[in-house]
Amino acid sequence: MKKILFIDRDGTIIKEVPPTYQIDTIEKVNFYPNVIYFLKKIVKELNYILVMVTNQDGLGTDKFPEKKFWPIHNHILKVLKTEGIHFFAVHIDKTYPEENSSTRKPGIEMLKNYFHYDYNLKKSFVIGDRFTDILLSKNLGCKAIWINDPLIYCHKLFEKKLSLDKDILNKIVALKTDNWETIYKFLKKKNHIKYRRTTLETDIKISIQLDGEGKSNIKTGLGFLDHLLEQMAFHSLINMNIYAKGDLHVDEHHTIEDTGISLGTIIHNSIKDKRGIERYGFFSIPMDDCLSTVVLDLGGRSFLSWKVKFFREKIGNVPTDMFFHFFKSFSDHAQCNLYIHSIGKNDHHKIESIFKAFARALRMSIQKNKTNKLPSSKGLLL
Template identity: 55%
Template sequence: MKRVLFIDRDGTLIKEPADEQIDSFEKLEFYPKVFQYLSKITNELDFEIVMITNQDGLGTNVYPETNFWPVHNFIIKTFESEGISFKEQFIDRTFAKDNAPTRKPNTGLLTKYFSSNYDLANSFVIGDRLTDIELAKNLGSKGIFINDNTNLGTDEITVKRETLNNVIALESNDWEVIYKFLKTDVRTGSIERNTNETKIKIALNLDGTGKSNINTGLAFFDHMLDQIARHGHLDLEINVIGDLEVDEHHTIEDTAIALGEVFASTLGNKLGIERYGFSLPMDDCLAQVAIDFGGRNWLVWEAEFKREMIGKMPTEMFFHFFKSFTDGAKCNLNIKAEGSNEHHKIEAIFKAFAKAIKMAVKRDVEKMILPSTKGML
């Protein structure tokens, strides 16, 4: 299945003048960095490049074709000279008031893409208007919003934008940023694991901002899992229904297994990741966590706890949590901690664990290579 970049023209590839008509060469100004980075997108990434643009009244007295085509053809030839070819060019000529099925955000011009040949869920619409983002929503795709020329001042537009926030995958007017975003993708994954003992749902965004929504039925366990999200700068949703009437064991163990598995699947091909990664102090404690997402599971654990329980979480389950995580994630973990306060000690371990993950999953967009001499992880 082919992924597509549906790219607007005016305000996205070229600057849009105040009268919104590029009907002369004097008005033509290409967007900064567009040639360099759209060329890299074309040559390095597996997208079909498509132009889709609304040109109000094209072919009428308001906008004669003799004014449009010389400039447009020059634009296309200039991109072609830089190795950038548009597989298709879709131009709608209707006026905004007409609300024609062919006019963005409607999809009348794009019916061929609603087929098994195209992966619309992993395709993008790039444009400078909210109608472009609405088009992305109507296609079942994501939007990249170039906001230079969009007036967001009115209440109506502000409300519309808020309803489209979940469609906007990136907001930037810098083609270098757009290229790096498309090259690395946002790494998200989810898992649902149901047994006779637990029912678990987890959603993970490795490139998040530290948001979490966690409910396992064990408040202290929730608090520790929240550390992974906040200090690892990843977004994490975990919902667990476990047999707590028996004890805490199955809930903690199965959550760790599922969390490890979703990390393994979300990391994908692991291209460009740092792979390794932390030690940190917390009051009287010092915790060291070293991790390797190398494809093999192993745990070294050097931490002792004198209390049987912290909150409603047995301290014997700390080791078991990290062992189960390594099994699911197929990673190495080396954990050491010392200190006198048991709460501080385990919290320091979870925070160091989060920092280790943050370091290890970080990617270098300029060096998207596998960090292994074996050729596979």
């Protein structure tokens, strides 16, 4: 399900110009500070589609002829597109407030197509500077990010509405700011994905942030497994929290297997759409006497090729035969092809270099490109 940022234009992407508030000359186009830089980062790093929703009072009338509007509007979109900022759709209402049109914000007549199972409105946001944007988010069933610039002129009617509807503000407004960097950081934190797997043998809780910095908090009850997963988080740049409570009084099998299953599942869930990802990853890591190579395809089919031999029964408190099982569980539930080959004498170096190479290959495969296309010439990935 796609998450949407419904973004207002005037006062949000470009500055408003009182007293008429009409952007009817090119000289009036003044982009909001840092909006292009941080919108570009949002498009590149976060999983949202952009939809512009704007009220343009009296557009098409003698007071605001379309021949003045469209060259300027298209120029704004062209500047954004040049920086890789593409809008999935642009919705423009031309009516006056007193007409009370159902197509005018906060009305949702223009946006009915988004009430569809393809879109996740609960995790979407309206970004705008007006009270009508906040009410629009309420009517859509999502939250609002309020561009609240204290220097922006507010109509008396607008100020009156704000004083009367503080309860709505508290319930609907998720963030109030006049800074696009703050908006980007807020949305990035919201990009956490959670998964929990509970059986009679284990209870696994995982949260990840694909576009992270490699931070981790890992507690599985198996010290060496914690170390390897921390290496995976660090080298993949995936923020990762894993808490595993398993029947270690029996043995390590269930905890390691279910951690692999859960990690594969959450990676699969986080890239279900797969549009715009690189899909393939490959990396080799040398570590003293060892050389490990991992090749990964997130194409939707499960397969593991494992060419690794260990000389020890255990490394730390983890049985070496469980490493194959961990990656097999991951491959099955992430629905990926995974090729792992390692040579060397030191088993500790061998498995650590495998996890590092795996992390780098995963990082490469989930990386976003500029196309936003499905990475398949068939037009379909399972």
